[in-house]
Amino acid sequence: MWRRMRILALGDFHGDFPKKVNKIVKREKIDLIVSVGDYLAFTYRNLWFEKCYGKNIELWEIIGKKRFKKLELENLRTGEKPLRELNKIKVPVITITGNVDRSRYEQEYDRKGKIDWKWPYQDFFSKSLRKYKNIKCFDYSYVKFRDLIFIGYPKSSFPGKVKSKNYRKNKERLEKIFSRFKKDNKKIIFVSHNVPYDTKLDKITSKEAHKKVKGKHYGSKLARRIIEKYQPMLAIGGHIHENQGKDKLGETIMVNTGAVHEGKMAVIDVDNGRVKTKLIS
Numbered sequence: 288m289w290r291r292m293r294i295l296a297l298g299d300f301h302g303d304f305p306k307k308v309n310k311i312v313k314r315e316k317i318d319l320i321v322s323v324g325d326y327l328a329f330t331y332r333n334l335w336f337e338k339c340y341g342k343n344i345e346l347w348e349i350i351g352k353k354r355f356k357k358l359e360l361e362n363l364r365t366g367e368k369p370l371r372e373l374n375k376i377k378v379p380v381i382t383i384t385g386n387v388d389r390s391r392y393e394q395e396y397d398r399k400g401k402i403d404w405k406w407p408y409q410d411f412f413s414k415s416l417r418k419y420k421n422i423k424c425f426d427y428s429y430v431k432f433r434d435l436i437f438i439g440y441p442k443s444s445f446p447g448k449v450k451s452k453n454y455r456k457n458k459e460r461l462e463k464i465f466s467r468f469k470k471d472n473k474k475i476i477f478v479s480h481n482v483p484y485d486t487k488l489d490k491i492t493s494k495e496a497h498k499k500v501k502g503k504h505y506g507s508k509l510a511r512r513i514i515e516k517y518q519p520m521l522a523i524g525g526h527i528h529e530n531q532g533k534d535k536l537g538e539t540i541m542v543n544t545g546a547v548h549e550g551k552m553a554v555i556d557v558d559n560g561r562v563k564t565k566l567i568s
Contacts (some may be wrong), residue, residue: 290433291558295378296527298480299321299383299546302365302389304372307550311567317378319432323525323544324441324480325385326366326412331358336497343399345407352404363389363411381423381430381437385480385526386444388412392426395447395454395509425478428458429468435557436475438464438519443481443507444526458509465475465517473560474518477539482524483511487534488543489527514539521555521562533564540564 295317297308311317329335331346338349347355366388373380384390389411401406416424423430425439440461447454468475482488489506505527512555514522514536522541531553541561545551549568556563 292318292433294319294321294555295552296321296523296542296544296555297547297552298544299325299528299548300369300549301325301330302368303548304369305547305550312376312378320378320380321478321523322382323478323523324383325387326361326369327362327387328365330362340497341499343462370415371417374421380421381425383426383439383441383478383480384412386442388425390441393453394441394442395451395457396450397453399511403405429464434474436468436471438475439478440479440510443479445505446484446508450510461513472518473520477519477522479507479510481507481526482543483514483536483541484508488530488532488541493529531568533567
C-alpha cells in the first residue's frame with residue numbers, strides 16, 4: 288500500500304516568487320515541492336530573439352563581452368530571490384534546472400565552431416544552490432521520496448536535433464537511469480523543464496512569441512520518446528508558459544505547471560498509484 292502524497296509542482300519563476308505559494312503549501316498540506324527550473328529572469332530576451340534566434344551566433348559577439356557580462360550578472364542576481372524563498376519553506380524542495388539557469392549541461396544540438404569565451408558556460412547554478420540546504424537538484428539523476436522515484440531532465444527548451452551528439456548523450460543519460468528502475472515505472476515521476484513534443488501542452492500561442500515559432504509545437508522530442516518508451520506514472524514539465532494543462536501519452540499523465548511568476552502552478556495528489564491534478568492560476 289502506497290502512502291498518499293501531495294506535490295506542489297511549479298516552475299518558470301524568472302526572478303519572481305508569488306506570496307501565494309506559501310499559502311498554497313499550508314492550505315493544501317503539501318508534502319513535497321517539485322520545481323522544473325528557470326529561476327533567472329531573461330532580461331535580454333527581446334535582444335536575444337532579435338539578434339541570435341535561429342543563428343549560429345552568441346549575443347556577446349554582437350553586443351560585446353563587457354555589456355553581455357553585465358546583463359548576465361543581472362540575470363544571475365534575479366535567480367536568488369526564488370531560491371531564497373523556496374529554501375525558507377518547511378517542506379522539502381527538489382528541482383531541475385531550466386534553460387535560462389546557467390548549469391553545466393548542453394541541450395540537444397551541437398554547437399558549430401570553437402567556443403572562444405568560456406565565462407558564460409560556467410556552472411553558476413550549482414554555486415548558487417550550495418547556499419540553500421533545503422533544495423536538492425537532480426539534473427540527469429534521481430531522487431527517492433517516500434514510495435516514489437523522481438527522474439530529472441534539465442534545460443530543454445525546444446524540440447532538439449535528434450541526430451546531434453548531445454541528443455544521443457542526453458538520451459543515454461536518461462535511459463541509464465530509467466533502466467535502473469525498469470520494474471518500477473508506475474512509481475516514477477519524470478520531471479523535465481520542457482513538456483513533451485506535439486501534445487496539448489507545447490503549442491506556442493502567445494502574442495509575444497517570435498514569428499518563426501508562433502503556432503508551432505515546441506516541446507522536447509527527447510522527453511516524448513522517453514515517455515513513450517518507459518511510460519512513467521506521471522510527467523511534470525513547464526517552459527511553454529501559455530499552455531498550463533493536462534494531457535496523456537499512453538498510460539502517462541502529463542502536466543504543464545504553467546509559469547509561477549504568472550501565479551500558475553499545480554497541486555498533484557498521488558494516492559496508491561492514482562493521480563489527481565488541480566491546476567492553480
